[in-house]
Amino acid sequence: xxxxxxxxxxxxxxxxxxxxxxxxxxxxxxxxxxxxxxxxxxxxxxxxxxxxxxxxxxxxxxxxxxxxxxxxxxxxxxxxxxxxxxxxxxxxxxxxxxxxxxxxxxxxxxxxxxxxxxxxxxxxxxxxxxxxxxxxxxxxxxxxxxxxxxxxxxxxxxxxxxxxxxxxxxxxxxxxxxxxxxxxxxxxxxxxxxxxxxxxxxxxxxxxxxxxxxxxxxxxxxxxxxxxxxxxxxxxxxxxxxxxxxxxxxxxxxxxxxxxxxxxxxxxxxxxxxxxxxxxxxxxxxxxxxxxxxxxxxxxxxxxxxxxxxxxxxxxxxxxxxxxxxxxxxxxxxxxxxxxxxxxxxxxxxxxxxxxxxxxxxxxxxxxxxxxxxxxxxxxxxxxxxxxxxxxxxxxxxxxxxxxxxxxxxxxxxxxxxxxxxxxxxxxxxxxxxxxxxxxxxxxxxxxxxxxxxxxxxxxxxxxxxxxxxxxxxxxxxxxxxxxxxxxxxxxxxxxxxxxxxx
Amino acid sequence: xxxxxxxxxxxxxxxxxxxxxxxxxxxxxxxxxxxxxxxxxxxxxxxxxxxxxxxxxxxxxxxxxxxxxxxxxxxxxxxxxxxxxxxxxxxxxxxxxxxxxxxxxxxxxxxxxxxxxxxxxxx
Ligand SMILES: Cc1cc2nc3c(=O)[nH]c(=O)nc-3n(C[C@H](O)[C@H](O)[C@H](O)COP(=O)(O)O)c2cc1C
Numbered sequence: 001x002x003x004x005x006x007x008x009x010x011x012x013x014x015x016x017x018x019x020x021x022x023x024x025x026x027x028x029x030x031x032x033x034x035x036x037x038x039x040x041x042x043x044x045x046x047x048x049x050x051x052x053x054x055x056x057x058x059x060x061x062x063x064x065x066x067x068x069x070x071x072x073x074x075x076x077x078x079x080x081x082x083x084x085x086x087x088x089x090x091x092x093x094x095x096x097x098x099x100x101x102x103x104x105x106x107x108x109x110x111x112x113x114x115x116x117x118x119x120x121x122x123x124x125x126x127x128x129x130x131x132x133x134x135x136x137x138x139x140x141x142x143x144x145x146x147x148x149x150x151x152x153x154x155x156x157x158x159x160x161x162x163x164x165x166x167x168x169x170x171x172x173x174x175x176x177x178x179x180x181x182x183x184x185x186x187x188x189x190x191x192x193x194x195x196x197x198x199x200x201x202x203x204x205x206x207x208x209x210x211x212x213x214x215x216x217x218x219x220x221x222x223x224x225x226x227x228x229x230x231x232x233x234x235x236x237x238x239x240x241x242x243x244x245x246x247x248x249x250x251x252x253x254x255x256x257x258x259x260x261x262x263x264x265x266x267x268x269x270x271x272x273x274x275x276x277x278x279x280x281x282x283x284x285x286x287x288x289x290x291x292x293x294x295x296x297x298x299x300x301x302x303x304x305x306x307x308x309x310x311x312x313x314x315x316x317x318x319x320x321x322x323x324x325x326x327x328x329x330x331x332x333x334x335x336x337x338x339x340x341x342x343x344x345x346x347x348x349x350x351x352x353x354x355x356x357x358x359x360x361x362x363x364x365x366x367x368x369x370x371x372x373x374x375x376x377x378x379x380x381x382x383x384x385x386x387x388x389x390x391x392x393x394x395x396x397x398x399x400x401x402x403x404x405x406x407x408x409x410x411x412x413x414x415x416x417x418x419x420x421x422x423x424x425x426x427x428x429x430x431x432x433x434x435x436x437x438x439x440x441x442x443x444x445x446x447x448x449x450x451x452x453x454x455x456x457x458x459x460x461x462x463x464x465x466x467x468x469x470x471x472x473x474x475x476x477x478x479x480x481x482x483x484x485x486x487x488x489x490x491x492x493x494x495x496x497x498x499x500x501x502x503x
Numbered sequence: 504x505x506x507x508x509x510x511x512x513x514x515x516x517x518x519x520x521x522x523x524x525x526x527x528x529x530x531x532x533x534x535x536x537x538x539x540x541x542x543x544x545x546x547x548x549x550x551x552x553x554x555x556x557x558x559x560x561x562x563x564x565x566x567x568x569x570x571x572x573x574x575x576x577x578x579x580x581x582x583x584x585x586x587x588x589x590x591x592x593x594x595x596x597x598x599x600x601x602x603x604x605x606x607x608x609x610x611x612x613x614x615x616x617x618x619x620x621x622x623x624x625x626x
Contacts, residue, residue, distance in 0.1 A: 012583075012593040012621050017575060030535060030573030030583070032521060039568075041510060042517040050507040109538075116537040117571015148538050164504040172505050271574040 303332025308419025367410025
């Protein structure tokens with residue numbers, strides 16, 4: 001029995017999971033009722049908007065955001081203050097603020113959590129941006145697969161409007177701002193800013209060449225500032241607590257915190273917010289609690305299908321925009337997938353490339369055709385038919401696609417392949433030369449074998465086999481016919497004596 | 504909204520219900536009802552707490568609200584209890600049955616159900 005006196009010995013805040021975290025973006029998530037505007041206000045909500053509208057000029061706001069060092073959290077890391085300053089001076093009868101809540105990276109759910117847990121902080125950030133750049137109208141582009149986020153955001157917009165925090169003459173300042181939700185159908189390319197705006201306009205979500213940049217010619221041809229959910233979620237805090245406060249966190253060129261969706265082969269999956277500059281080791285070993293089942297850490301994928309992997313040797317690199325780019329990964333929007341020794345890096349590269357092939361919009365040839373050619377080569381390698389020249393071919397294609405694609409989707413699609421070739425070349429070579437998959441994932445390169453020493457000839461494997469590939473009788477060790485074996489692994493999972501192994 | 508004063512007045516009025524002040528006998532219970540929590544079964548937990556609080560006649564003292572994602576996916580459904588001047592109590596992997604006991608023993612009896620807290624479920 002644990003003594004009742006002790007019940008708080010391990011409060012949530014003292015768990016390793018929380019200790020290293022710092023909550024700026026997620027400060028209200030798990031604290032307030034997201035459907036209550038009063039509770040948001042109770043936590044100083046809309047005070048930043050009030051301060052901006054009653055005490056600051058648009059230039060003051062942009063200066064504050066610039067000085068804070070905030071960079072875009074949607075992946076690219078473009079300085080937010082600079083982005084706003086490009087749009088502010090452009091004269092036009094109509095300008096727009098757009099919030100990117102498309103969140104297309106597989107396995108990422110940072111933006112969803114912010115919208116579900118604290119929707120008003122995004123609305124407030126957008127309104128402040130509207131004031132700074134001179135826009136009176138905003139759109140939030142959310143994927144329709146996020147029904148709860150959509151519902152809570154709509155409730156939040158309605159309540160803010162009821163209270164006069166959206167609409168005309170907010171805080172008696174003469175500033176008008178209102179916003180609407182637009183639902184996306186879940187195409188990855190619609191997270192790209194120009195495709196997103198095209199989609200809001202009701203057209204097929206395809207990117208268009210830049211320049212002209214959205215700051216000059218964006219939504220409906222009007223000057224537009226587009227930022228990610230998490231970027232907007234930082235803004236009110238920066239205004240309230242000051243640029244210096246924000247700039248005091250993080251590394252020289254990456255300030256503040258970053259939210260990561262931690263998933264894959266890790267004990268504590270979840271949503272973590274850490275100061276920039278935290279190491280991957282800290283995230284995996286302390287916050288994440290390490291790798292389950294005593295397995296060894298192999299690599300972490302950041303930046304999803306546009307990103308790359310961080311191998312074990314680079315675990316002590318402080319995580320920020322520039323360091324991750326330097327080691328061939330990227331910050332991305334915050335998906336962090338942990339892989340252990342049972343993950344095949346060629347297979348991982350194939351998975352991400354398969355995703356981009358499916359999601360390529362088809363508008364430009366390098367992306368549409370090039371990524372498919374790369375995928376075919378990866379399929380050839382994992383099927384056991386690879387040649388060493390395939391590696392060169394992959395690298396050549398990759399450079400070509402990166403240099404010639406129309407938008408970021410194609411320009412970054414080869415990254416997972418390039419970064420795995422760079423960091424795990426020997427694994428590619430094992431597939432190509434030795435015709436072996438060291439992690440035991442690629443089916444065509446696998447053989448299931450029964451160890452006659454360990455086999456108790458119980459017959460369980462034979463009964464489990466759907467392909468009738470196992471023969472033997474009671475008393476004699478069983479064996480698998482490699483010709484008939486479909487490599488489903490059913491026998492492997494059934495054997496109680498550990499007599500079956502993957503080779 | 505006409506002025507900062509008006510905003511501040513709302514803040515001051517509501518603040519104590521969100522952040523329970525020292526010395527208050529009020530209790531705030533939050534249930535993580537983001538997509539992750541709901542998928543793990545947080546809705547029946549929420550409903551059970553509301554019902555039990557009502558049945559126990561604690562309606563004036565205890566407020567039960569939904570909240571967003573606390574971040575600890577593998578521990579969902581998560582319920583947290585905030586009391587004035589005390590460290591919050593985090594209950595994990597909750598069910599409607601466990602919720603009943605928490606209302607009875609903790610919210611009514613004042614004694615946290617240790618075995619359901621995160622501290623007792625870390626490994
Ligand atoms: C294929 C592709 C998908 C993208 N998906 C997203 C996304 O889901 N969310 C997002 O915020 N940005 C996404 N981006 C980046 C946006 O184009 C844009 O740079 C970003 O939203 C700008 O906001 P920020 O400056 O606040 O980061 C994507 C880019 C590409 C090329």
